[in-house]
Amino acid sequence: MKFKSLFFLFLLFTAAILITNQSPKRQTATAQANDQLIYMPVINSGYDTxxxxxxxxxxxxxxxxxxxxxxxxxxxxxxxxxxxxxxxxxxxxxxxxxxxxxxxxxxxxxxxxxxxxxxxxxxxxxxxxxxxxxxxxxxxxxxxxxxxxxxxxxxxxxxxxxxxxxxxxxxSVPPLDVKIVPINYTHNPTGAFFPGQQQDRISDYLKRTYPVPSVNVSFRGAYNFQGDLRNGNDWVQLLYDVTDLKQTDNAPNSQVYYGLVPIENGATQWFFGGIAGIGWVGWRASVALNLSQSSSGPLAAHEIGHNFGRNHAPCGNPAGVDASYPYAGASIGEYGVDVLNGQLLLPSQYVDMMSYCSPEWVSDYTYQALYNDQLVSGKVLSQARVDGLMIRVRMDEDGRPVLQPVYALTHTPFVGDVSDEYAVELLDVTGEVVGRYPLFTVLAEEEGVSARMWGVSVPMPDVALGGVRVVAGKTAVSERVFTPAAFYTTATPVLKDTADSLVLSWPFSAPTLVRYTIDDGQTWITYALAAEGELVIEKENLPAENGRFQLIPADTTHATLTLDYNN
CATH class of the missing domain: 2.60.40.10 (Immunoglobulins)
Incomplete structure (x- = not known):
């Protein structure tokens, strides 16, 4: 509280004191008395503010x-x-x-x-x-x-x-960790090649809208993908691939693997509208187009929002709408502030970034949910890697589960909701069940495309396996037969070094996962998820340090081949 005290004292001590005699004099035998009223002035400060x-x-x-x-x-x-x-x-x-x-x-x-x-x-x-x-x-x-x-x-x-x-x-909230996976994309309808781009057009928008102290973006080596991304099924396949890369690279679960697809190469362009991205709801892997600076950030916030467990907000007629979203028309509900740009964002004008409408920002509802997820899932866990069977089940075009090649390796475990439909069983060489495990599942949905994935990481069994199967109740719905390890362990891979590339070959045709490490297996970069007999690796995609290749044939155990390389 402020007092203009000196000014008040000045007025008080300089004011005239008015003394008025209010009654007539009275004579008494002993004394004379005066009844007097003393009036002090009412001093108005003049302050009306x-x-x-x-x-x-x-x-x-x-x-x-x-x-x-x-x-x-x-x-x-x-x-x-x-x-x-x-x-x-x-x-x-x-x-x-x-x-x-x-x-x-x-x-x-x-x-x-x-x-x-x-x-x-x-x-x-x-x-x-x-x-x-x-x-x-x-x-x-x-x-x-x-x-x-x-x-x-x-x-x-x-x-x-x-x-x-x-x-x-x-x-205290963990930073958001994003690994951008540049996609070397070959567009099948024309045969045109679009090289992957190491560009970060997403972190600025993520910093402004996500409840994190910072956004750490790093780049993985490029991944080769061939298809037609005007087709939803090829988007699903690319999402599956990027998911597999995250697991086999030994990336932490807390890290978002973000496949970045180029749309142009010089004057040549393949994208003129359609699907722009897709991401798992609750598993941190997404794929999306590398659009302009102004469009790439909101697109990444949307797809990574799915990875944080968010469904769509109700605007633009998306699939998979969050029935609990609290505001009509996907309004952000409360007033937003773009702190870095000093801009107020009105709920009457802006919609939530999980909708299909624009202009977009983040609602308090979504922001709180992202905050809750990052507090738990954003922590890097030291026990994130497991040494065992990486079991993956994909949904085919008819919605049926299909067991993918099973690899025995150190990898990042898959997490999701426990499936109430399917489980996986391990069989010994006589066909007897020696293990049964629940499958975890996640879903991805965008306009015109949906995908489901099941998976589980199983400890390496003590007995020789004859196969793995997916069951619904007691009924087998998909199965893979294992090959004895001795079939592969006598094989010798060959590495041919050319001016611009390495040609790696091996004498069997089973689907083979090929990856490379420069830190003795702490981290890997996976170059092929199911190569058959030969793989060409461009040297520009290799780390500069010396390292070791690992070749892991599918549907067997204890059959990994290694090959040192001095770069």
């Missing part, structure tokens, strides 16, 4: 009026100060300050630019509030802040209740 701070809104992308959307540590933060004039004429040239402390230690003070203090600041009017971006050093732990309006005391007020206190809690 009063300023207050009615509330604060602390936002990092979207916020509710009660500030219940959680704050993320180290994420850029805006405080909207709702200072208002509640009496008198709104004064101009007024500044607002924020002072912060953590554990009773002063962090500092920041001050806004000068402006008019309005009578009625509105959430819908960004210019009606004092908007201050917090320093990076304030964005962790529990921080006590005090907001003060008219910090320079330029306004004469008759009350001057100018402070507002708030406690901010910044939560």
């Amino acid at each position: 009063d300023l207050i701070i009615s509330s604060l809104e602390i936002t990092q992308a979207v916020q509710k009026a009660d500030n219940s959307v959680p704050l993320v540590g180290s994420k850029p933060t805006i405080v909207r100060v709702y200072a208002q004039t509640i009496a008198g004429t709104p004064p101009s040239g007024v500044k607002v300050s924020l002072t912060a402390a953590r554990n009773n230690t002063l962090l500092g003070t920041i001050t806004s630019t000068a402006k008019i203090v309005p009578k009625n600041p509105q959430r819908s009017d960004y210019s009606s509030t004092f908007n201050l971006q917090l320093p990076d050093s304030w964005l962790s732990g529990t921080v006590e802040i005090t907001a003060t309006v008219d910090v320079e005391n330029i306004v004469l007020e008759y009350k001057g209740n100018n402070n507002y206190n708030a406690t901010l809690v910044f939560n």
